[in-house]
Amino acid sequence: MNTYNEIIIAGLGGQGVLLAGTILAQSALEQNLKTTWFPSYGAEMRGGTANSTVIISDEEIGSPIAFSPSGLIALNALSLNKFLPRMIEGSSIVANSSLINPNEFKSDKNINFIPISEIADKEIGNIKAANMVAIGALIKILQVPSLDNVLKALQIAFAKKPTLIEVNIKAVNAGYNYK
Amino acid sequence: MVKKLVKGNIALCEGALAAGLDAYFGYPITPQNEVPAYMSNKMVTLGKVFVQAESELAAANMVLGACATGKRAMTSSSSPGISLKQEAISYMAGMEIPSIIVNVQRGGPGLGNIAGSQADYFQAVKGGGHGDYHLIVFAPNCAQEMYEVTYEAFDIAEKYKNPVMILSDGIVGQMMEPVDFNKEQKTSFSKKDWCLDGCKDREPRSIKSLLMGDGALEQHNLDLQKKYEVIKANEVKAELYQVEDAEIIIVAYGISSRISKNAIKSARTKGIKAGMIRPITLWPFPTEIIKKYSKPPVKFLTVELSLGQMIEDVRLAVNGVSSVDFLGKAGGGIVSDKDVLNKIMELKK
Amino acid sequence: MEKIFSRPKALKDNPLSYCPGCGHGIIHRLVAEAIDELGIRERTIAVAPVGCAVFAYDYFNFDTTEAPHGRPPAVATGIKRTNPDKIVFTYQGDGDLAAIGTAETIHCANRGENITVIFVNNANYGMTGGQMAPTTLIGQVTETTPFGRDPLREGYPIKVAELLANLEATKYIERVTVFDAPHIIQAKKAIKKAFQNQVEGKGYSFIEVISHCPVDWGKTPLESVKWVEDVFLKTFPLGVIKDTTK
Numbered sequence: 001m002n003t004y005n006e007i008i009i010a011g012l013g014g015q016g017v018l019l020a021g022t023i024l025a026q027s028a029l030e031q032n033l034k035t036t037w038f039p040s041y042g043a044e045m046r047g048g049t050a051n052s053t054v055i056i057s058d059e060e061i062g063s064p065i066a067f068s069p070s071g072l073i074a075l076n077a078l079s080l081n082k083f084l085p086r087m088i089e090g091s092s093i094v095a096n097s098s099l100i101n102p103n104e105f106k107s108d109k110n111i112n113f114i115p116i117s118e119i120a121d122k123e124i125g126n127i128k129a130a131n132m133v134a135i136g137a138l139i140k141i142l143q144v145p146s147l148d149n150v151l152k153a154l155q156i157a158f159a160k161k162p163t164l165i166e167v168n169i170k171a172v173n174a175g176y177n178y179k
Numbered sequence: 180m181v182k183k184l185v186k187g188n189i190a191l192c193e194g195a196l197a198a199g200l201d202a203y204f205g206y207p208i209t210p211q212n213e214v215p216a217y218m219s220n221k222m223v224t225l226g227k228v229f230v231q232a233e234s235e236l237a238a239a240n241m242v243l244g245a246c247a248t249g250k251r252a253m254t255s256s257s258s259p260g261i262s263l264k265q266e267a268i269s270y271m272a273g274m275e276i277p278s279i280i281v282n283v284q285r286g287g288p289g290l291g292n293i294a295g296s297q298a299d300y301f302q303a304v305k306g307g308g309h310g311d312y313h314l315i316v317f318a319p320n321c322a323q324e325m326y327e328v329t330y331e332a333f334d335i336a337e338k339y340k341n342p343v344m345i346l347s348d349g350i351v352g353q354m355m356e357p358v359d360f361n362k363e364q365k366t367s368f369s370k371k372d373w374c375l376d377g378c379k380d381r382e383p384r385s386i387k388s389l390l391m392g393d394g395a396l397e398q399h400n401l402d403l404q405k406k407y408e409v410i411k412a413n414e415v416k417a418e419l420y421q422v423e424d425a426e427i428i429i430v431a432y433g434i435s436s437r438i439s440k441n442a443i444k445s446a447r448t449k450g451i452k453a454g455m456i457r458p459i460t461l462w463p464f465p466t467e468i469i470k471k472y473s474k475p476p477v478k479f480l481t482v483e484l485s486l487g488q489m490i491e492d493v494r495l496a497v498n499g500v501s502s503v504d505f506l507g508k509a510g511g512g513i514v515s516d517k518d519v520l521n522k523i524m525e526l527k528k
Numbered sequence: 529m530e531k532i533f534s535r536p537k538a539l540k541d542n543p544l545s546y547c548p549g550c551g552h553g554i555i556h557r558l559v560a561e562a563i564d565e566l567g568i569r570e571r572t573i574a575v576a577p578v579g580c581a582v583f584a585y586d587y588f589n590f591d592t593t594e595a596p597h598g599r600p601p602a603v604a605t606g607i608k609r610t611n612p613d614k615i616v617f618t619y620q621g622d623g624d625l626a627a628i629g630t631a632e633t634i635h636c637a638n639r640g641e642n643i644t645v646i647f648v649n650n651a652n653y654g655m656t657g658g659q660m661a662p663t664t665l666i667g668q669v670t671e672t673t674p675f676g677r678d679p680l681r682e683g684y685p686i687k688v689a690e691l692l693a694n695l696e697a698t699k700y701i702e703r704v705t706v707f708d709a710p711h712i713i714q715a716k717k718a719i720k721k722a723f724q725n726q727v728e729g730k731g732y733s734f735i736e737v738i739s740h741c742p743v744d745w746g747k748t749p750l751e752s753v754k755w756v757e758d759v760f761l762k763t764f765p766l767g768v769i770k771d772t773t774k
Contacts, residue, residue, distance in 0.1 A: 244606025
């Protein structure tokens with residue numbers, strides 16, 4: 001297996017973690033990879049953390065549930081707390097330092113703290129695009145799916161709301177190019 | 180063909196639509212809510228019938244009515260709702276009305292929880308409602324199969340004049356996967372010489388399960404059993420995965436089969452010859468297939484998201500020839516691939 | 529010699545299994561006559577209940593299906609929605625329609641399904657031997673109200689026709705009875721109008737027929753007739769309860 005990633009995208013209900021997951025899965029599909037997306041659903045929609053799991057592989061995928069997650073986007077502290085201990089060694093982790101105090105998370109795992117909400121708010125002018133900023137940041141580290149395919153996925157996902165395509169492309173790029 | 184990324188529940192809807200669904204009747208319950216929501220849009224747009232029923236009972240009985248006229252109708256729900264539908268299911272089995280009932284299983288008993296589960300095996304396969312009957316039960320394990328199995332289910336239901344249950348679960352229903360919508364829209368259907376479509380130029384028909392005459396009900400039951408034998412002979416579907424040289428054969432369906440496949444791959448890299456028989460139909464059950472592979476030193480392992488239901492049928496098939504072990508979790512808990520691998524390694528010892 | 533009276537085409541030539549003096553036979557005939565007169569027999573699909581009329585398919589000479597107890601309105605909904613060109617009616621007793629099937633009855637009416645409902649109210653569960661029905665009168669002795677129906681213990685007789693009249697979607701609701709010729713003539717008119725409404729696509733029509741059940745009431749046929757007139761109709765007065773079809 002060359003490519004195999006179990007990615008968890010977690011945050012507060014309303015931060016768009018489900019949508020972000022579908023974009024990632026669609027990107028994998030654009031890259032001719034196998035993919036599954038699985039949401040937390042039901043009661044968790046109403047406050048607390050929501051999450052979606054995306055598995056990307058070049059081989060047939062077994063379980064859509066992440067038992068050995070290797071990628072994480074944590075948009076709030078609760079999510080980082082919950083999922084950090086589950087991450088396997090060498091995981092790619094993106095955490096939203098706009099809402100998480102890095103000093104509170106001492107871990108031997110490498111956490112990439114990025115002010116995701118701030119970038120969305122100030123650079124993109126739309127706080128709701130934080131999820132896409134995070135996607136950009138994560139694929140920069142994972143190198144899969146490619147940026148091109150993520151941008152293609154956005155065209156497909158927002159085909160019915162074309163006015164949103166541009167802002168989301170900007171957001172993904174901003175996350176991808178963050179230094 | 181471009182694959183579309185959709186939830187298992189939506190793939191199921193598309194399968195039904197491609198099969199020429201005339202009517203959908205449902206009631207909200209998690210984790211199958213995508214089905215009525217999607218159908219409420221699609222069916223109305225297509226000029227077909229959608230009714231959000233006042234209850235699960237009503238939804239199932241609306242299906243009974245529609246299907247009695249030869250139309251293609253279905254209902255969907257999740258475990259507690261399926262319990263409520265059992266009345267109509269028993270009637271439809273007795274009245275020999277072809278219909279489709281979907282169960283996107285959640286944890287039980289009682290109201291349980293909303294996590295995916297496989298604890299309704301007995302209910303689906305062993306009866307559920309009253310009387311001596313069987314449903315044909317499909318257990319898809321991916322979005323593509325949700326689409327394909329549902330597409331086929333209508334023809335099979337009509338072929339045998341029997342209700343068909345699609346026994347999915349919250350995980351397969353909620354997950355998104357790329358689906359190749361590769362089926363042709365069905366437009367021509369088999370002629371039905373039994374349905375209620377008005378008695379113009381023929382004698383009136385009645386469809387019933389009440390048979391009070393001397394021996395009439397017994398004869399009806401015997402006829403049903405004959406039909407079930409034909410179904411058993413013709414409609415068993417199972418996927419065989421690396422069974423030919425396997426020393427340990429997992430029997431798992433639906434979501435458990437996917438988790439198990441991961442474990443089998445890991446076991447193989449460790450030099451353990453593991454394989455899997457995955458029933459795609461739970462009834463008729465792949466008894467003969469399992470029997471064929473039952474010979475020492477082959478060991479069987481049943482993996483289910485329950486505390487042991489299908490294992491009874493595996494044991495009956497194996498009939499004491501091989502050992503049959505069990506791994507499962509209840510109440511919406513999930514068996515991990517590592518759990519399965521550990522169990523395989525334990526059996527290998 | 530000219531034949532001036534015969535069995536309606538919509539009735540089979542089968543002997544009825546109803547008890548002596550029962551009202552069902554008359555009501556079956558009225559339904560059959562209405563269907564014949566409207567020329568809709570070949571496109572009629574009936575839904576039989578669980579209860580005394582469970583064998584309706586042995587008597588009605590058109591397509592008929594069984595339904596689980598109380599579910600005829602749901603079954604009829606499934607039939608009518610997928611076959612709007614067919615004439616669909618349910619024939620239900622008080623236990624079926626007003627107890628175990630209350631939810632189906634109310635919601636079917638509330639959706640304004642374009643069907644016809646024939647509700648036979650005889651104030652008890654006849655088929656099972658005369659137990660209390662939701663429509664059993666105060667003080668009425670039945671198998672399960674040996675001391676008479678006590679509202680403190682068993683509640684009051686439920687007036688489904690009046691209940692349904694409050695729903696916006698219902699179009700035509702009338703209560704009739706069949707204990708003598710003038711009332712039978714009126715019942716026939718109402719039943720025919722209820723089918724006519726459906727033919728014209730006017731929506732939900734509901735005819736409650738107050739019927740007599742001498743055997744389970746423990747009365748002679750004559751006593752039953754008198755009891756309907758003197759007692760039953762006091763609680764369930766006859767007449768048009770709602771008509772918005774005009």
